[in-house]
Amino acid sequence: MMETIVQMRGVTKRIGTRTIIDNLTLDLPRGEVFGFLGPNGAGKTTTIRMMVGLMSLTSGEILIDGKSIEKEFEGAIKHVGAIVENPEMYKYLTGYQNLVHYARMMPGVTEHRVREVVALVGLEARIHDKVKTYSLGMRQRLGVAQAMLHRPKLLILDEPTNGLDPAGIRELRDYLRKLAKDEGIAVFVSSHLLSEMELMCDRVAIIQNGRLIDVRSLQDGEQALSARRVLFQVDRPAEAVQALQTAGQSAELAEKAQEADSGFVIIYGDRDGIATANAALVQAGIRVYGIREDVKSLEDQFLEVTGGEKIG
Amino acid sequence: MGDFGGLIRNENMKIYLRVRTYVMFGILIGLTIIISALWLAFGERSSTSMWEVAFMESSILFFLVTIFTVVVAAGAVAEEFTSGTIKLLLIRPWSRSKILLSKYIAVMLFAVTLAIVLFGSTLLVNWVMFGIGNDSANAGGGILPMGSDDSPFVYLLKYYGLTLITSIVTVTLSFMLSTIFRSSGLAIGMALFLLLVVNNFMQLLALLDYKWVDYILFIHLNLTQYLGDFSMREGMTLGFSLAVLAVYYIIFIALTWYVFNKRDVAA
Missing domain, CATH: 3.30.70.2750 (Alpha-Beta Plaits)
Structure with missing residues (x-):
């Protein structure tokens, strides 16, 4: 049985009288690319914000590697690399300076690792240019780079294929699958590109109006010949x-x-x-x-x- | 876990790798040179002491030090929200309090750096233009209040110290507004409004003979009044003013940290 990295238990978020997320219970195992699917306004980004501690939970709890994101924030978040919504970077800094900025905030990220990650996302040629000169696709790559810096156990990517060209999408897809399979990282991807999810994910959770509707395995369908x-x-x-x-x-x-x-x-x-x-x-x-x-x-x-x- | 120094280095990087910071330094040094040059052109060199010009420039330009620091302080938190980078900043293994503290420390370091640059440039520029030797013509450099036996240099240092204290309170106020409203424009606007308009209005309010007037923040934002014999209100001392400022300061800091820790980040 595969180990669980994230446990969400009865996660609820209420703002005023509106219930944004309603009693969401979900486990993410290691070594899988897990898709998070839902129409606009279903609560995907809110869920991600709660998973990384940007938002408080009204009730329920989220455990990452067994640690509560609310009560043991620092212990829980150090295993997480994430892009929340768009990969927003400091535009007046170069891509490299942006990475150094995040590297300084996490223990054990060496200069060597920074260069390694830059090579990984294929930004070597432009990494010393200011981010304001980057295209959306390049910012997306830089976003993936900063999320990977500290070798997280859980990678959360909000709409990661946004702005990537077909070659870039394919590259990212292959890379994420490889990460999940070889290094046992759990990858949590939200996307509105359904066809993309189909190719990328092992399983998808479907959420609507803040409620989890269904979790289904995508690879099973292929095997059922x-x-x-x-x-x-x-x-x-x-x-x-x-x-x-x-x-x-x-x-x-x-x-x-x-x-x-x-x-x-x-x-x-x-x-x-x-x-x-x-x-x-x-x-x-x-x-x-x-x-x-x-x-x-x-x-x-x-x-x-x-x-x-x-x-x- | 990790190195807090790295966080401050990050904040410094975000201040000093921006063009606007160099524009600020340029304006400060440029104005010092221009004012001195004008004085030299229209005044008489022999009867002017460098201290006189340095003091006059400091009293005008320190205002800019405060304004520039207010701008940087207002941007420190608010710009992270408007650019959305706050989301990537807060998902690191650091508590929100420590991230905010690193920002606050960087802003304070910036205020001190600007003050040192102003101090250094006024002394250097005027020493070159007017010469230190002219002191003898006018004991005390023409800036000392009656009855003071400080040297002009020590007096100027005291002036900077006291002004820096009030400047820090104003900057902390702007830092708080920036954190609460997450809008740098609003924080800058309100801080400057309080600084310019309310401060002048307070000159009038200070004339009122009510006890509560003694506890208004703005009465105490001019500490240099205690360098001379004059004080804005009867019976107020430097110690009392510092105590009132300290209370406001603690309230500002407490509110800032409370709001920043508590709030959901939904940009």
Whole structure:
């Protein structure tokens, strides 16, 4: 069983009469990239602020490495590296000076480590320029660098792919996965880019209106090879369904738009099932234009769970 | 855990790596030179003592020392909030109290540095322009109040010391406003308003014969009155003024730290 780095127990935040976070209970294990997903105003950033001690809890508690963030702040926070909202840096300082600034605040960060982190995020060429000349993507990299300086056990990144180009996103994604797997760091990522979360995270927690709605594993879905939902695009869908049923395979017409000269048929089956179905269709003289797996994207799942509800 | 000196070095870095800080030093030294040069051009060198000019310049320019420090103090906390950097600053293994203390110490060091620069530049510039030898023409350099047997140098030092004390109280007030309102503009504006407007208004209030007037902060923001025989109100002494200032100072500090520790950071 994997060790738990963060325990949130009945975390509640009330401001005035408004309940921002309502009784949130969540465990984050080491060695996983954990996604935190929710529509705007769901309370993602508030939760992160409470995790790093920027906000007080109305009730409940948050333990990081077994230490309460409220009662033993210094002991708890030293294991945490974070970006909260945007990576805001001192614009009148250079990137390097910014890193030195944070390095001085944490025990055991050497000059060598600072250079190492700079190389890690690929900022060597511009690190001695003033931050005000940086693009958003470069600031994001600098933000990741300052969060990594002291080799934290928990890395909290609020919208980390914001402003990164596709290459940068891919780099970050690979890097975070590597960190989690090789060094056993827990990475907690909030994002509104659902497709991004799908590629990056082992699990996602979905939160809405301050309440935890669901925690689901993303990698499980890939491993469940049996009974995949597969779409066949054929020229005569109705006949195709009949042909498949004759061949002993359950099939149905897809709900999605049936075009004049082609349509979709859905079957549920594993690899062999797909091959058998295809053979049956060809034998029946039906033209198959395409076969693809109908993976429900995180976006679909997300909208399904949250009901596509509006803010407030 | 960690080194508190590093925190102060950080705050110093954030003060001294900014262009505005050098503009402040430049203005201070530049004005000293300009005033002395004007005096030299329109006054008579032989009858002027360097102490006279140095004292006159100090009494005007110390006001700038206070204003500049108020600006830096007001920015110290408020700018971290407006730029959002406060979020990255407070998630380090340091208590909020210690982070605030490092900022306060850096601001105080800045005030002292500015005062030393002003002191040094007025003496140096006027020594070059008027010469130290002219003292003999005018015993006491023409700045000493009646009955004082200090040398001009010691008198000037005392003047700086007392002015620095009131300056620190004003700066602490601005530091508090900056922490409470998280807006440097508001903190600078209010501190300067109190300094300029209320201070002048107090000259009038000081004439009132009520006991409570003795306990108003602004009555005590001119300690140099005790260097001469004159005091703004009957029966007030330096010790009493210092005691009143100390009480206000403690209240300012307590409020600042309380608010900074307590408040949720939601920029």
